[in-house]
Amino acid sequence: MESIWTDSAVPSLRDPLQTDLRTDAAIIGGGLAGILTAYWLKKRGIRAVVLEARQIGSGQTGRTTAKITLQHGLILSRLSDNLGEKTMQGYAAASEAAIRSYEQIVRTENIDCDFTQRTACLYTKQVPEILQREQALAESCGIPAEFRTQSELPFPVAGVLRYENQASFHPLKFLRALADSLEIYENTQILQAEEDILITQRGKIQAKHVIFACHYPFVNFPGLYFARMHQERSYVLALEHTTALQGMYYGIDPDGYSFRPAGRYLLMAGGNHRAGENDAGGAYQELRTAAQCFFPGVAIARQWSAQDCMTPDGIPYIGRFAASTPNWYVATGFGKWGMTASMAAAELITDLICDGESPYAPIFDPGRFTLTASAHAVAAEMAHAVQGLSKGFFHIPQKTLDSLPMGHGGIVEFEGQKAGVYRDEQGEIHVVSARCPHLGCELAWNPDEKSWDCPCHGSRFDFYGNLLDNPAQTGIG
Ligand SMILES: Cc1cc2nc3c(=O)[nH]c(=O)nc-3n(C[C@H](O)[C@H](O)[C@H](O)COP(=O)(O)OP(=O)(O)OC[C@H]3O[C@@H](n4cnc5c(N)ncnc54)[C@H](O)[C@@H]3O)c2cc1C
Ligand code: FES
Numbered sequence: 001m002e003s004i005w006t007d008s009a010v011p012s013l014r015d016p017l018q019t020d021l022r023t024d025a026a027i028i029g030g031g032l033a034g035i036l037t038a039y040w041l042k043k044r045g046i047r048a049v050v051l052e053a054r055q056i057g058s059g060q061t062g063r064t065t066a067k068i069t070l071q072h073g074l075i076l077s078r079l080s081d082n083l084g085e086k087t088m089q090g091y092a093a094a095s096e097a098a099i100r101s102y103e104q105i106v107r108t109e110n111i112d113c114d115f116t117q118r119t120a121c122l123y124t125k126q127v128p129e130i131l132q133r134e135q136a137l138a139e140s141c142g143i144p145a146e147f148r149t150q151s152e153l154p155f156p157v158a159g160v161l162r163y164e165n166q167a168s169f170h171p172l173k174f175l176r177a178l179a180d181s182l183e184i185y186e187n188t189q190i191l192q193a194e195e196d197i198l199i200t201q202r203g204k205i206q207a208k209h210v211i212f213a214c215h216y217p218f219v220n221f222p223g224l225y226f227a228r229m230h231q232e233r234s235y236v237l238a239l240e241h242t243t244a245l246q247g248m249y250y251g252i253d254p255d256g257y258s259f260r261p262a263g264r265y266l267l268m269a270g271g272n273h274r275a276g277e278n279d280a281g282g283a284y285q286e287l288r289t290a291a292q293c294f295f296p297g298v299a300i301a302r303q304w305s306a307q308d309c310m311t312p313d314g315i316p317y318i319g320r321f322a323a324s325t326p327n328w329y330v331a332t333g334f335g336k337w338g339m340t341a342s343m344a345a346a347e348l349i350t351d352l353i354c355d356g357e358s359p360y361a362p363i364f365d366p367g368r369f370t371l372t373a374s375a376h377a378v379a380a381e382m383a384h385a386v387q388g389l390s391k392g393f394f395h396i397p398q399k400t401l402d403s404l405p406m407g408h409g410g411i412v413e414f415e416g417q418k419a420g421v422y423r424d425e426q427g428e429i430h431v432v433s434a435r436c437p438h439l440g441c442e443l444a445w446n447p448d449e450k451s452w453d454c455p456c457h458g459s460r461f462d463f464y465g466n467l468l469d470n471p472a473q474t475g476i477g
Contacts, residue, residue: 003063003304004238004265009172012056017185019203023049025353026198026207028190030056032338033331034213035175036346038182039105044354050182051198051205053189057175059215059469060338063306065236065260065267067248068102069120069166070095072337074130074252076137078314085140090363091315092141098343099167105178106169113174114263119247120166123151126253128159135161152245153259154294168248168260171339189473193219196327209353212321212330213345216309216457216471222322223366226439226471227381229317229333231307231458235271235283235448238302242266242295257290265301271448275307275469276455281447305449307458307469308336312376318345318364319352329353330366384456401429409445409452409463420445420452420476422463432465438472452476 025041027034030052041048050056070092079088106115122131131147138145144164151160192199196207217225245266249259258269268291271283284303291298311317311333318341321328329352331345344360351358362368399410401421409422411434420432420443432452434442441456451468452461459472467475 001302001304003236004262004267004302005057005062005066005170005172009057009170009176012176012179012184012186014052014056014184014186016187017051017200017203017205020205021049021203022206023047023183024207025049025209025211026051026205027211027213028193028198029053029059029212029214030179030184030186031059031061031213031215032171032175032342033215033334033345034211035179035182036342037211037213037331037349038184039178040346040350041353042182044350046209046350046353048183049205049207050179050184051188051190051200052184052186053214055186056179056184057172060306060308061171061175061342063236063304064171064338065258065269066171066262066339067120067166067168067258067260068099068339069163069248069337070099070143070340071120071122071161071163071166071250072314072335072340073122073250074134075314075337076141077130077134080137082313083315087315087363088137089141090360092138092143094344094348094360094363095337095340096143097347098340099165101343101347102167102169102339106174109178111174111177113177114168114170115174116168118166118168118261120163121151121247121249122161122252123153123157123249123256124159124252125155125157130252131159131161138163151249152243152247153249154243162247166248168262170262190214190218191473193328195325208327210328211349212328212332214470215332216469217321217330217332218471218473220439220471222324223330225317225330225332225366226457229309229311229457230381230384231275231469232272232310232336233275233278233305233307233453233458234269234336235287235305236267236269236303237284237287237291237300238262238265239268239291239295240265240299240301242291242298257287266295271305274455275458275460276444276446276453278446278448278453279444283448307460308338309333309458310335316341316345316364317366318348319358319361319366321366323367404429408447409450411442411445418442422450424463430463430465432461432463433476435476436472437474437476443476
C-alpha cells in the first residue's frame with residue numbers, strides 16, 4: 001500500500017534520458033539524498049543531473065515517517081562507547097547542522113511542505129538511567145535535552161528525554177518543490193558504471209563526478225558495500241481518531257514504537273526485522289493490536305512498510321566511494337535516520353566536489369572500514385550471505401505446491417526445480433525464480449507484504465517477480 005505522502009504531493013513528470021549527455025556531476029537516484037545533492041551542487045555553480053530509475057521520491061523517501069531530528073535513538077551512548085567523544089560530537093554537530101539547513105531551505109525557497117517545529121522524545125517504560133546518560137552526553141555536545149518522568153503518551157513511562165527545536169515535514173512536498181528547478185531524468189535506470197561513464201538503456205552519461213545516491217549501491221566491486229551493510233524493514237500505520245500528540249516519540253525498549261503526528265493522522269511505526277526474515281509474518285497485526293490497546297476505538301487509515309541500510313557502527317557511509325574510484329561518491333547506510341543524513345550527505349559531498357574537503361568527512365568516511373576494525377561485523381554479514389547462498393543449493397523445500405493455501409507463498413519444487421510460488425486469493429499460482437539476481441541467495445516469502453525478500457542484502461520483488469527494492473537491479477520473472 002502507498003504511504004499517506006503520495007496522496008497530497010503533485011507527482012513530478014520528467015522525461016527519460018533519450019540521448020548521450022555530458023555533465024559535471026551525475027547523481028544516481030532521485031530520493032532525498034540525490035535531490036538535495038543536486039540542489040547544493042547547483043547552488044555552487046556545478047551542473048548536476050539526476051538519473052532516477054522510476055519517479056523521484058518513489059524509493060524509501062516516499063515511505064518514511066519524516067522526522068527531522070538529531071535524536072537518533074541512543075546514538076550518542078553508542079558512539080561514545082564504541083568510537084569516542086570526538087566522533088560522537090562530530091556526528092551530533094552534523095545532525096544539528098542538517099536540521100538548521102532544512103529550516104533555511106524551507107524559508108529561502110519558500111517551500112510549502114508542512115514543516116513544523118516539534119519536540120522529539122525518546123521514551124522508556126523500563127530503565128530511565130539509560131536516558132539520563134544519553135541526556136548527559138547530549139549536553140556534553142552542547143545540545144539541550146530535558147529528562148522527565150511523565151509524558152503525553154497514552155501509557156505510563158519510566159522516563160522521557162526531550163529535544164526541543166526538532167521538526168517534521170511532508171517529504172514528498174519538500175522533495176518535489178526542490179526538484180522543480182533541477183535537471184532530472186525519470187524512468188532512467190543506470191545499468192552500468194565505468195569510471196566517468198554511466199550506461200542507461202537509451203544513452204550514455206559522461207560525468208566528471210558520479211554520486212551513488214541510490215539507497216543501496218548496486219556496484220559490488222570496488223566498495224564491497226554488500227559485505228558491510230544489511231537492510232532492516234519496519235512497518236507503519238496511519239491512525240485516525242487517536243488522542244492528539246504534539247511531540248514525536250521513539251521507544252528505546254525492545255517493545256518500543258515510533259509515533260509522529262501528521263495532520264489528521266498519527267503515524268505509528270515498529271515491527272522491525274532484518275529484511276528477508278519475516279517468514280512468520282504478523283508485523284502489521286502486532287502494530288494494530290498495540291494501537292487498539294493504546295487508543296481504543298482507533299481507525300487504521302493506511303499501512304505501509306519501508307527499509308533502510310544499517311552499518312555496523314551506526315554511522316552512514318558518506319564520501320568517496322572507494323580509493324580506486326576518486327571521482328565516485330556515495331551516500332548510504334542511513335540507519336532509518338535518512339532525513340538528517342541525506343542533508344549531511346548532500347552538503348558533505350558538495351564540499352568534497354567543490355573544495356576537496358569537508359569538516360565532517362572523517363566521521364562519515366566510507367573508507368573508515370578496514371578488515372581488522374570491522375572484522376566481526378563483516379564476518380557476521382558474510383555468514384548471513386553464506387547461509388542464504390547455501391540454502392539456495394542444499395535446502396530441500398519444506399512445502400509442496402499442493403500444500404500452499406490461497407493467499408500464501410513459499411519455496412516449493414515446481415516442474416523439477418526449486419521455485420517461489422504464490423497462490424493468490426483466487427487460486428491462481430504465480431511462479432518466480434527462488435534465487436536473488438544480486439548475488440544468488442535464496443529468497444524468502446514475506447507474508448505481510450506478499451513479496452519475495454532476500455535475507456542476504458535485502459533486495460525485494462513482488463509476487464509477479466518485479467523488482468521492488470535494490471541492490472538487485474532486475475526482476476525475477
Ligand atoms: C519505516 C521507516 C521510517 C523512517 N522514518 C524516518 C524518519 O522519521 N526520519 C529520518 O530521518 N529517517 C527515517 N527513515 C529513513 C529514511 O526514510 C531513509 O533513510 C531515506 O528516505 C533514504 O533516502 P535515499 O535518498 O537514500 O533513498 P531513496 O529514497 O530510496 O532513493 C533512492 C532512489 O534511487 C533510485 N535508484 C536505485 N537504483 C537506481 C539505478 N540503478 N539507477 C537510477 N536510480 C536508481 C530508486 O528508484 C530511488 O528512487 C525511515 C526509514 C524507514 C524504513
Ligand atoms: S540482495 Fe544480495 S543476494 Fe539478494
